[in-house]
Amino acid sequence: MTGYGSASRQVSLGAGVVADLQVECRAVNSRFLDLGFRLPDECRGAEPALRESVSQSLSRGKVELRAAWRLNSGAAETAKANPHALGSLNQDRLDALFTLQEKAQLAFPKAQELSIADILRWPGMVSEPRGEEEGWIVATVEAGRAAITALMISRQAEGQALAEVLKKITAKMRAIVQVLEPQVPQFVAQYQAKLTERLAEALASQEQAKGGVELMERIRQEVVLYAVKIDVAEEFARLKTHLQAVDTALAGKGPVGKRLDFLMQELNREANTLSSKSVSEECTQAALELKLLIEQMREQVQNLE
Structure with missing residues (x-):
């Protein structure tokens, strides 16, 4: 997930001179946690504490912490009163x-x-007055942690917005399943009728040799076996279960990115099975629409921690 946060603190350099320190924290998408620091020499001592703070707050993402400082705007007045204040x-x-x-x-x-x-x-x-090392470290750690907190708030807002997008997609998928599932038995019956007719025509030459009763029994067996192969009741049940798992994960707390990645794979597997078992154009179109929606979800899931 992307995010941004910043915070500032002041550091006393001595002789009445103050420096304004600003720390920025940026995060972009990444499968793993990748930390980068761009700190001035005065702030280097704060890096271990900042690294620990980021690791406690985030589990994935490419995160960069950047710090910079400049003399406070009141430095000019200080220099007038004390010419040696700035160096x-x-x-x-x-x-x-x-x-x-x-x-x-x-x-x-x-x-x-x-x-x-x-x-x-x-x-x-x-x-030049540089201040004490301890003062720089304390100010950098405080500003860095405040920036990380601001980053987490922005990521949380983005995560909530993405969760709403994903819930809308799962609602569309449920609507497709609700419309298609009751129609499947009718599609299967129609396909069985066509299959029976085709088998009868293909085996018509054997009718005179073996008799009509044996032929029709053979046809019935083939149709029953094929009906078992194209049964999609389990696929519909698993689709609904996985969709419920997606909504449960989105409603929970804590990282959900990896779990949703797995659920996207499972949803895609069921959609592919529906497509391979399709017995009508309506089933095929519905399976394709489900795969399209799953792909849209997969793209959004990559943005979630």
């Missing part, structure tokens, strides 16, 4: 970089001077 320059590195630039310009007189952005991006040039 300080490493004077030793600044002096070394200045010396390197002078040497480079002597060798390459046409080379451009370093811009302020180049200087600030130089590794180790700016010492």
